[in-house]
Amino acid sequence: MPKPDELLFALKCFAGAMAALYISLWLGLDAPYWALATSYIVALPFAGGMLSKSLYRILGTFIGGAAAVAMVPNLVDAPVLLCLCMALWIGFCLYISLLDRTPRAYLFMLAGYTAGIIGFPSVFTPGHIFQTAVTRMEEISIGIACSTVVGTLVFPRPLAPVLARRLDGWIKPAREWAVAALSGEDDSPAAREGRQRLPFEATDIASMITQLAYDTSELQSAVRYVTRLRLYLISLIPVLSSTGDRVAQLQRLGAVTPQLQRVLHSVAQWVRSGETEYDDAMIADIILLEEENDHSWPGLLRASLALRLQELSSLVRLSRAIRRHLLDGDPPPPNEMLDREYIATIVQNRDHTLALLSGLAAALAVLLVCALWIWTDWPSGAGAAVMVAIACCFFASQDNPAPAIASMLRTSLFALAGVGFYSYAVLTRIYTFEGLCMALLPAGMLVGLLISRPATFMLGMNITATGATQLALENGFTNSFPAWANNSIAVIVGLSSALVMTLLIRSFGAAWTAQRLMRASWREIANAAEADGGEDSGVLIGISVDRLGLILPRLAGQDADPSVRAELGNLRVGLDMVGLHREQWRLTPAARAACNQIFAGVAAHYRGNPNRPPPTSLCEAIDDAINTLVDDPHSHKSALVQLSGLRSVLFPAAPPPDIHAWTLEGIIT
Numbered sequence: 070m071p072k073p074d075e076l077l078f079a080l081k082c083f084a085g086a087m088a089a090l091y092i093s094l095w096l097g098l099d100a101p102y103w104a105l106a107t108s109y110i111v112a113l114p115f116a117g118g119m120l121s122k123s124l125y126r127i128l129g130t131f132i133g134g135a136a137a138v139a140m141v142p143n144l145v146d147a148p149v150l151l152c153l154c155m156a157l158w159i160g161f162c163l164y165i166s167l168l169d170r171t172p173r174a175y176l177f178m179l180a181g182y183t184a185g186i187i188g189f190p191s192v193f194t195p196g197h198i199f200q201t202a203v204t205r206m207e208e209i210s211i212g213i214a215c216s217t218v219v220g221t222l223v224f225p226r227p228l229a230p231v232l233a234r235r236l237d238g239w240i241k242p243a244r245e246w247a248v249a250a251l252s253g254e255d256d257s258p259a260a261r262e263g264r265q266r267l268p269f270e271a272t273d274i275a276s277m278i279t280q281l282a283y284d285t286s287e288l289q290s291a292v293r294y295v296t297r298l299r300l301y302l303i304s305l306i307p308v309l310s311s312t313g314d315r316v317a318q319l320q321r322l323g324a325v326t327p328q329l330q331r332v333l334h335s336v337a338q339w340v341r342s343g344e345t346e347y348d349d350a351m352i353a354d355i356i357l358l359e360e361e362n363d364h365s366w367p368g369l370l371r372a373s374l375a376l377r378l379q380e381l382s383s384l385v386r387l388s389r390a391i392r393r394h395l396l397d398g399d400p401p402p403p404n405e406m407l408d409r410e411y412i413a414t415i416v417q418n419r420d421h422t423l424a425l426l427s428g429l430a431a432a433l434a435v436l437l438v439c440a441l442w443i444w445t446d447w448p449s450g451a452g453a454a455v456m457v458a459i460a461c462c463f464f465a466s467q468d469n470p471a472p473a474i475a476s477m478l479r480t481s482l483f484a485l486a487g488v489g490f491y492s493y494a495v496l497t498r499i500y501t502f503e504g505l506c507m508a509l510l511p512a513g514m515l516v517g518l519l520i521s522r523p524a525t526f527m528l529g530m531n532i533t534a535t536g537a538t539q540l541a542l543e544n545g546f547t548n549s550f551p552a553w554a555n556n557s558i559a560v561i562v563g564l565s566s567a568l569v570m571t572l573l574i575r576s577f578g579a580a581w582t583a584q585r586l587m588r589a590s591w592r593e594i595a596n597a598a599e600a601d602g603g604e605d606s607g608v609l610i611g612i613s614v615d616r617l618g619l620i621l622p623r624l625a626g627q628d629a630d631p632s633v634r635a636e637l638g639n640l641r642v643g644l645d646m647v648g649l650h651r652e653q654w655r656l657t658p659a660a661r662a663a664c665n666q667i668f669a670g671v672a673a674h675y676r677g678n679p680n681r682p683p684p685t686s687l688c689e690a691i692d693d694a695i696n697t698l699v700d701d702p703h704s705h706k707s708a709l710v711q712l713s714g715l716r717s718v719l720f721p722a723a724p725p726p727d728i729h730a731w732t733l734e735g736i737i738t
Contacts, residue, residue, distance in 0.1 A: 071518050074114075074226070079517025081223055082112045085216035086513060087506050092211050093504070096543055099204050101544070106537035107212030110530065114521055116225040118172075121572065123213045123282075125176040131211050132176075133162075133183025134202035141188045142679035143193040152439035152454075158184055159458050160432030163465055167424035170417050172279050178465075182458040185435070189451035228277065232295070233396055235274055239302055240392065242266040243309075244340055247381065250313030251337040253320045260313060264306075264633045265621055271303045272618025275417075291395055296415070298391045303413040303614045305384045307644060308377055310637040315374040318717060322725065324367030329374070330360060336378055345389040347382055352559045355379055366725040370717070373710045380411050381478030410648075416611035418589065418619060423582075426575050427470075431461035434570035438563055449559040456563030459534060461571065463527075468623065471571045477531045478564040482535035485557045487512065492553060496546055505542075512536070535560060579623035586616045586623075587636065594639050595675040597646040598668045606647045611639040638718045639679065645715040646671060652708040656698070663694035664708075667715070674719075684718045691716045692726040699728060 071079070086108040093101030111126055113119045136158055144151035162181025167173040186203055191198040244265025254260060278299065282292050316333065319325050325333075331393050332354045339347050358375040390402035434457045442450025460477055464470035491508070516536075519529030539556055590613055599606045617636050621629060646668065653661055671689040695712050716726070 070220065071521075074519040075518055076514075077224060078112075078226070078521045079514045081218070081219050082206075082517035082520065083510065083513035084110055084211075084223075085112070085219035085242055087509070088219070089212040090542065091214035091502060093208055094542075096207075097544060098208050098211075100208060100541070101542075102537055102540060102542045103205060103208040103217070104212035104541065106533055108216040108522065109516060109533040109537065111213050111221065112517070112520055114226055115228045115231070115284070116221045117228045117279065117280040117282070117286075119192075119217060119220045121172050122175060122281050123217050125150070125173060125306075126179055126213060129176040129184050130206055130259060132180035134187050134206055134260055136180070136184040137188035137191065138199055138202050140184070141198045142195050145192055148192070148439075151192070152436060152443070153186055155454075156432040156435040156439070159435055160428035162461050163431050164424045164428035165482055167427055167465055168419045168421070168463075170275070172276050177236050178462045178687060181431075182455070184463050185455050185458040189454045192451065205378075221285060223393045225285050225619070227288075228281055228284040228452060230284035231290040231456050232277060232281065232288060235270070235277065236298070236392060236395065239267070239270050239274075239298075240388070241269075241304060244343075246309050247305075247312075247340045247385070250264045250316060251333045251340070253313075253316045253325075254652035255313035255317050257342050261630045263309070264637065265629055267306050268614050268617040268633070270618075270622045271299060271306075273617055274299060288395065292532050294391050294401060296386055298395070300413050301388045301391070302414065304411055304610060305381070305388070306614055307637060307640050307703045308380045308384065308411065310634075311641055312374065312377045312381060312465040314378060314717060314721075315370055319367060319370055320723070322367055322370075324370070326371070328354070329371055331359060331667070332378065333377075336382065339382075340385060343389070345386060345393060347386060352382065355382070366713075366728055368377040369709060369713045369728075373713050376710060392401030410606045411610070411644075412607055413610040413614065414607035415495070416608050416615060418586065418612060418616045422591075423577075423585070427461075427465040430570050430574040431458065431465065431567075433574065434461055437570060439567045441562070447555075447559075449555040451565070452559035453557055453563035456535075456560050456727050457567045460564050460567035462531070463534075465575075468578055468579045471545055471568060471576050472569045473527065474564060474571055476528075478561070478568060478652070480528060480531040480563060481535040481560050483537060485560060488536055488539045488557075489553060491540060492548060493550075495673075497548065499546075582619045586620050587632075590616050590636060590639055591675045591679050594643040594646070594679075595672045597643040597650075598672040598675070600650060600701060603646045604643075604650070606644050609643050609647060610640065615645065629691050630657060635679075637688050639675075641714060641718050642671065642675075645711045645718075649708060649715075652711070656708065660694070660708075663690070663697045666690040667712075671715075671719075676718070688716065688720045693721075695726060695728060 086105050089104035090101055093104040098104070107126070111119060111123045113122060140151060140154050140158070144154060159181040162177050162184075166177035169177065183205075187198070187202050191201050194201075201479050209224070242259075242263040245259035246267070246525045249255065249257045249260040249263070276332050278292060278295050281288060281295060283289070288295070316325075319329070332351070335348070335351045335354065339351060342682075354376050355378045358371055387402055390399070393399040394401045434453055438450070438453045438457045441447070442454060447453075460474050461470075463477070464473040467473055491512075499508055514531050519525040519532070538554075541559065593609065593612060597609060613636070617633065617640075620632065620636065624632060649664055649667070653664065656664065667687070669692050670690055671685070674683045674687065689714055695709060695716075698709055698712070716723070
């Protein structure tokens with residue numbers, strides 16, 4: 070049963086749509102039903118999302134209309150060339166849209182198929198296309214204005230409470246994962262949940278942060294702080310992974326000293342407490358860990374762990390300070406640490422090949438329908454071309470759009486039957502606008518309820534895209550069965566063509582996409598090994614966590630933890646490569662030569678099949694480099710930390726290396 074807030078949202082959608090329809094009818098616009106359809110299309114439960122989508126729809130409509138005005142009058146006498154240009158435009162806009170995974174992508178997608186909506190029906194009257202584009206812009210603007218006014222002024226639903234719950238959804242698994250890692254329980258349910266929850270949340274929350282800038286709540290001006298909090302939590306993921314691995318490895322070696330145990334206990338207690346500021350004595354104890362070095366492999370691991378504990382403490386402290394500022398109104402924290410090497414940079418994965426295939430499928434599907442239109446001289450061919458463009462664009466971001474397009478085809482059959490019912494059984498008895506509102510109320514409320522729920526959102530959008538445009542409410546009522554039948558066939562042909570072309574070109578599964586994302590991460594690690602200092606650790610953290618957040622939903626229904634741990638291990642290898650490259654200028658020629666062997670070995674491993682164990686020769690090269698650096702009094706000790714981390718990830722079961730006597734001075738500053 071619908072909830073009260075869902076009923077309220079559906080009622081607001083209907084009120085905005087009827088207001089838009091009334092104004093368009095009163096102004097005598099050519100196609101007032103576009104105002105009705107637009108009002109539902111831009112409707113979202115949260116005010117911020119509605120405002121941002123409305124802005125992008127206006128801009129996308131303007132760009133698409135301008136493209137249609139540029140193409141149709143100049144190419145109308147060459148229909149094949151016009152169809153080719155229109156198909157290329159739709160495919161290109163879809164390609165650009167898929168590369169931008171923010172809400173702004175809606176602008177580019179809309180610019181593509183709006184050109185088809187305006188351009189294809191105008192080929193019969195090319196001299197009126199400018200007026201058609203202007204009128205369509207007016208109708209869409211009226212629909213946006215009415216929906217936005219009702220949505221933001223009548224019981225607006227701010228984004229702030231939802232964002233507050235999402236913040237808690239970040240903090241809790243991070244805290245539990247941190248406690249588990251500090252306790253050496255890296256295989257516990259809390260650690261497994263944290264490893265899987267944090268990357269997904271960090272990726273999924275990005276669109277909500279973009280919409281926050283348009284929200285009506287007090288958090289509208291807090292976008293930069295929410296963005297910083299997201300940065301810190303992304304940065305925390307490899308730190309927690311490394312911390313848990315170090316503690317577990319030291320426990321296996323029986324090398325957890327009393328001083329280290331005391332430090333781990335105090336940090337875990339502070340993390341559990343939820344306090345923002347930590348005790349200075351805790352940080353002093355972390356720094357003193359390096360003095361416990363006993364000139365062995367465990368001593369290097371403890372020094373490396375001490376560095377991770379410092380990073381963990383700083384990230385947790387600043388994350389809590391930002392959370393208290395956002396939710397409790399505490400003073401904003403200073404812009405600390407944004408330039409530290411372990412702080413992530415916001416980077417999104419862009420799959421050019423997949424975006425190109427989606428654009429190609431859309432262009433070929435449009436060309437297929439246009440060829441049928443030209444060959445048969447079909448009066449409703451323009452409608453089929455419009456529907457194939459809409460279907461290809463709507464679902465292009467999915468791994469396999471074919472099931473969604475098939476669902477849209479089934480939904481459209483239902484919507485077309487509803488249009489027939491209204492056209493021949495209801496509208497013939499309506500003579501006033503008030504009567505029209507009452508007649509449309511059941512269908513309008515149903516669509517509004519569907520849009521209000523994420524699980525049925527696209528179902529509601531499909532009914533709107535087909536039902537509102539095919540019902541075609543105008544000033545006056547004309548009942549033509551041949552026109553209704555022709556338009557219905559056009560919808561079916563357009564959607565069927567989109568389905569066929571998608572099955573031929575873009576029918577991939579979630580497993581294929583996940584594997585593709587993993588291979589992209591492997592290439593990133595190989596590039597970091599070969600980059601000779603050109604890679605940035607913040608960018609590597611950002612892109613790796615983003616890809617991991619995209620991989621996780623595609624592993625639903627299976628145990629994702631082994632894959633997550635493997636990807637986090639790969640990220641740490643990449644960070645060690647970046648850090649080791651950064652230290653090269655400090656090293657002697659002999660030490661640099663030893664490191665070059667490691668760079669070549671790591672690059673070859675990740676260019677090949679990282680699912681296989683790395684060659685033992687790479688482990689020997691790492692051990693040789695460690696001993697070379699130990700023997701070199703001029704070497705920077707942080708290079709040893711990078712090498713120890715690299716060995717721990719790639720060869721966790723290997724026996725400890727035979728290290729000469731050495732001292733660790735000044736690793737932690």
